[in-house]
Amino acid sequence: MEKLIKYLKAIDWRIYIILFFCFLGLYRNIFRLHVFGFDYGGLAARVLVAMLALYAAQIILIFLRERKVWVISALQVFFCFYVYEDFTFAPLTDLIKNLMWLKFPDMGYGWVKFMGTAIISALFTLEVLKTYILYALTEELPKKRPIKEETAA
Secondary structure, eight states: OHHHHHHHHTSOHHHHHHHHHHHHHHHHHHHHHHHHOOOTTSHHHHHHHHHHHHHHHHHHHHHTTOTTHHHHHHHHHHHHHHTOOOOTTHHHHHHHHHHHHHHOTTOOHHHHHHHHHHHHHHHHHHHHHHHHHHHHHOOOOOOOOOOOOOOOO
């Protein structure tokens, strides 16, 4: 148990924040897949399964402390930008968007468009920042040295 605690303490706290949002994304996509129904012939189900795979791969690689997790994150950046806007930090910006609607319920079309553009820009920037943090702060486990057999002299 002490080894596990030591292993988990070696992971940077900022990566745990990313891990929390990855779990939220995994849950969100499982929920959406349940709502849409699992019909792999439809485009929506294929996209949701792809995002599930990306989130699951990031979670597993973070727990394994693999530095290559940044490649999966970079793939998610391009996937989110060109295919489907399922950014990692979308729950955070959804909260901000809902607070803005609560505070200013009579926003005009211009403000709504501005807010949408600013949020997409912020999500893309946060996704790139997440990729950099995963690259910079993920420390791989030290490689074990092979045991050398002593030969009789």
